[in-house]
Amino acid sequence: MELTIQTASAAYPVILQEGAIQSISNVLPAQYDRLVVFADQHVWTLHGEEFKRQLDLEFSLHLVRAGESAKTLTHYEQSMTFLLENAVSRKSVLIAFGGGAIGDFAGFVAATYMRGIPFIQIPTTILAHDSAVGGKTGINHSLGKNMIGAFHQPLGVLYDPTFLKTLPDSEVRSGFSEVIKHAFLSDGTWSNHLQTITSINSLRKLDWQAELAKGIQVKAKIVEQDEKEASVRKYLNLGHTYGHALEALAGFGRLKHGEAVAIGLVVTFYLSGLEQLATNWFKQLSKLGYPLEAVTQFSIEEIITYIRKDKKNSGEDIQFVLLHEIGKPYVSTVHEEAIRLAHDRLVNLVKEERT
Ligand SMILES: NC(=O)c1ccc[n+]([C@@H]2O[C@H](COP(=O)([O-])OP(=O)(O)OC[C@H]3O[C@@H](n4cnc5c(N)ncnc54)[C@H](O)[C@@H]3O)[C@@H](O)[C@H]2O)c1
Ligand SMILES: [Zn+2]
Structure with missing residues (x-):
């Protein structure tokens, strides 16, 4: 192909x-x-x-x-x-x-x-x-x-x-996040299908050639419009603002890039007001064995400090890519308090999961 x-x-x-x-x-x-x-x-x-x-x-x-x-x-x-x-x-x-x-x-x-x-x-x-x-x-x-x-x-x-x-499970999880990110950015039918996968074995058995082709097409369409990230290419950062912070705080390489992005997507969905999607996605991550405990290891202060430092957030405003709904991304300035709240809700989900 x-x-x-x-x-x-x-x-x-x-x-x-x-x-x-x-x-x-x-x-x-x-x-x-x-x-x-x-x-x-x-x-x-x-x-x-x-x-x-x-x-x-x-x-x-x-x-x-x-x-x-x-x-x-x-x-x-x-x-x-x-x-x-x-x-x-x-x-x-x-x-x-x-x-x-x-x-x-x-x-x-x-x-x-x-x-x-x-x-x-x-x-x-x-x-x-x-x-x-x-x-x-x-x-x-x-x-x-x-x-x-x-x-x-x-x-x-x-x-x-x-x-x-030959990929280890952790790398399959990491890669899957970016695939489903492309689905969340573009297509409800496709992301609904991916959301039905709840075991690492069925994840490993996906028809990866077909899934990768769809992911590449979404990315290609965005890059075609905006090669140097002046506008729509920013959408590809869905889940990445919070995810990058976790990835960096954990120490690069320890938390895989895609694992951190997956967790960042939970926060993104809360910030977007998509409550059901946030909890469903969290449950799916838990079933697939994502390292969700990572969020309890850092304070929201540390996370926000990192986000402010990140190159994509010049000035005082914290920019996030959010979703109106699946397939409809937009960029918005988010209040620090809202990030705090979304983070707390994520931490609560992790704590509930333990009991
Ligand atoms: N340029 C971009 O647009 C862009 C976009 C997303 C991510 N990235 C970057 O990509 C990197 C992450 O890439 P990655 O997730 O592929 O990780 P990676 O390249 O670090 O590979 C992960 C691990 O898997 C091993 N590995 C690779 N292929 C394997 C295989 N077939 N079988 C068994 N083991 C294998 C590697 O040795 C490594 O230990 C990050 O540095 C991130 O910043 C770049
Ligand atoms: Zn990424």
Whole structure:
């Protein structure tokens, strides 16, 4: 299956099917001098052989620490050294093989090495249906997540759902949040269907190729209208304002990105006045085993302090993406007191759940 992402600056395909890597010739430039693969170390151990079998081309390999810990300035410098020592040129193509972390990291390296070289995304997580599309790349600073970055669209995305089979449950949960976020932003029938999934086993057995295709289409439609987040792209932050705060306070990597976003969605639904949706979603998260206890570990003061510091909240106002109803997002300024209240209600749900 092939989808097309159209932005103001580029158009590129997402090839979403078993054996997708074999279609690399569809996305490679007519002329290039070499391929460099940046692979998540853990993913390489699991799927490196299959990757080589499918790619069937020569490449230089640079293994990067697994997951979020890849996205540091130290690794950035080491990777630049690797590229320079290996005489990688502007005619070379960089390939990212792994989840959203390696995609963001390798994408940022590609965006900045010699002022930008082409790159290809080969995602291996569910969450990466979000991160691999849209051209946001970046690394973390000790003072904030994704604080150093660039917009750099890939030549293409080669997405093989077969790789998802080895994901641990926590990563399936994390990715599912971004999929259902796309459903909440766009389509009641689709989100109703996803809301019927209440066991991790049935979640694992979803037809992921179909779900990822729908998610990518929602994201693509938004990015097509607003590549650089001047307007509607903000909607993609649904659940993220509160979620990012939890993720940061827990320490990056400890609470998975999507797990934090899932919890952030409960708060978002309360702030939107969608009470029933908030409690239903909370119950679903509980049945699926999301780490809901996290919200009891931080005070609302700590959370609000982080939200104010977050780059998307300049000035005194705290902006949230809310829903009029499923499929109808809008951006609104929210009073601190309302956030406090929504947080308290979430904490109460967690406490009730314990008894
Ligand atoms: N650029 C964007 O628009 C955007 C959007 C959303 C998220 N992100 C970023 O994406 C990152 C999160 O991505 P992620 O959730 O994919 O996490 P990740 O890349 O950190 O991967 C999570 C873990 O799963 C492992 N893994 C990956 N694929 C696997 C597989 N097939 N089988 C077994 N294990 C596997 C990795 O080694 C890692 O330990 C965050 O850094 C976030 O900021 C970016
Ligand atoms: Zn996200």
